[in-house]
Amino acid sequence: MVTMNDVARAAGVSMMTVSNVLNDRPRVGKETRARVLDVVAHLGYEINLTARHLRAGRTDTVAFVVPGFQTYFDEIADRLAAAFGAQGRHLVVESTGARPENELAALSSVRLSMYDGVILSVAGLTLTEIEGVRTTAPLVLLGEVEVPERFDHVMLANAEGAALATARMLATGSRRIAIAGGDPGGPHDGAGMAAIRRAGWVRAHEGAGLTADPALVAPGAGVGPEVGREAVRHLERSGVDYDGVFAVTDSTAVGVLAGLAEAGRRVPQDVQVVGFDNLDLAEFTVPGLTSVDPGRDAVAHHAARLLQRRIDGATPEPEHVVVPVRLVERGTTRAS
Amino acid sequence: MVTMNDVARAAGVSMMTVSNVLNDRPRVGKETRARVLDVVAHLGYEINLTARHLRAGRTDTVAFVVPGFQTYFDEIADRLAAAFGAQGRHLVVESTGARPENELAALSSVRLSMYDGVILSVAGLTLTEIEGVRTTAPLVLLGEVEVPERFDHVMLANAEGAALATARMLATGSRRIAIAGGDPGGPHDGAGMAAIRRAGWVRAHEGAGLTADPALVAPGAGVGPEVGREAVRHLERSGVDYDGVFAVTDSTAVGVLAGLAEAGRRVPQDVQVVGFDNLDLAEFTVPGLTSVDPGRDAVAHHAARLLQRRIDGATPEPEHVVVPVRLVERGTTRAS
């Protein structure tokens, strides 16, 4: 490995001069600079970032830790990358594989010191587990679960969104609205998030003077398409009457649509469907998926802003941002 | 910030002992160990990875650099994370935003020194641009473009897959098979990959004694769903006759299905459709998407293996792996 020292020696200058050249600092003579660059190219020198990081005390890199690399997070990640890129910082994405122990590891430990800051998307941790975390590193939590007061936190208006979705279907004639995805079968399969969204589903019924029927909560842990399809299959098998489905995520909704097609139910004539996330994909399902838009731009914006102020060294009051949602209407709901 | 020195002082031992305790090295007394751990907990000490990295000369972290965080790459990333995790290494994912200059930056420069190795998914770079790269860091290239001999490279059997897809539709009666996605309108929008797949489309026609009609190459750069939908809209507007569509990626295919629904074409009765990638999503479109499966497990396996041997310090002959593909038949093609 060729070091800065090697370059300095070969160019007949001091290391400092090499450093100054490489960092585009002004006070270096033209010829010296040229000679140094020449030697750099010749020797194939590449700066050792690790050393620079140690010296500088920062890495100019922030991490976005997600439960998995799948959809929804990718659309947040792109926005975060843009936000941090604009500040001259790099974004890296790490996955916990949805394993709570990895989420904890991302929090409590060591790896924080590799980054100037971390945005952790909490999926599997409980409040108590997070309580135990003692870290002073810049950290912002993302996600639809309760977190301790002392952390910065960005979450969605989950219950409101779910209520919005449900109310929309009630308004256009559905009376038996099932809910698919995130059943608390497994502890870390979006169960926390789904519970809040289920509360919104209940609330919307109440708001309309109706009662949500527990028989319409389809079983199945997780929030992927397979859960949505299984939910519909379950409804069909059980013979229960239903004329609407609220899917706790768009990903689930895609499976719901597949299941309904399989069962020969027409959407939206026989069954209306609403998802949550408004993924790019929602525009391309057949029919287009009506979905709750979580304001990803706002989520990314707030996460980046909150992390930034911690990195800047401030120790402000923790902020808990709830990003408002809105309903985007497409073809899986009937005209109102 | 509390350092190892602080811990040592507070525990009345040397730094070395603290280090030994923290690294679970054997030759430390039971009581000493307990005392040290106690102080560590008390002071909230966390090891500084940057310093360890500098000292150790490695970071136990590898990077997967992708054009964007979207689908397909996420499904590779999950597999890579598993493969490297099993070796006690971390995987981080970085996005270039599909900008060639960022791909180059990922290659040539600095950032390589942050990682023990890099897997770069090449999307926008030309052969000449890659030729210019001089790096000795462990590096594996992924992607459907030509790369210099001297790099390890994993790619798919693109032309074969495209031919397979096309031949399948020809075998079940399609005679006018359009191709959607990756038109060389923009230089860095999957154009290289699409060109190879288009060659497979041509070859399949020849194999059947037919000629691919250039009028059936739908315009539109990129490989996302919007391109697929626009492709169908273009075909419809142009009034050209078609009874099959090969979409260069599944993502494109999703848009094609949306476009066909919009145009009132029945799939697969009026128009057959085949995609490429066999995304998890392919099972959940309506109807289910017939798709070329690129053997993602194999891709991830080879990429990890090739990188591993470079990290291990070997300088073996560069390997160029072509991963075989197979066709997964679902509802967008007719029974054969």
Place this chain on the structure above:
DNA sequence: CTGAAAGCGCTAACAG
């Protein structure tokens, strides 16, 4: 079983 010294590669601060 524990400690002291040396240095990984770089840069901030200060001289010259």
Place this chain on the structure above:
DNA sequence: CTGTTAGCGCTTTCAG
């Protein structure tokens, strides 16, 4: 405009 000094926080020698 260029060089010297010192040290970021840790771990690998090698002594005790």
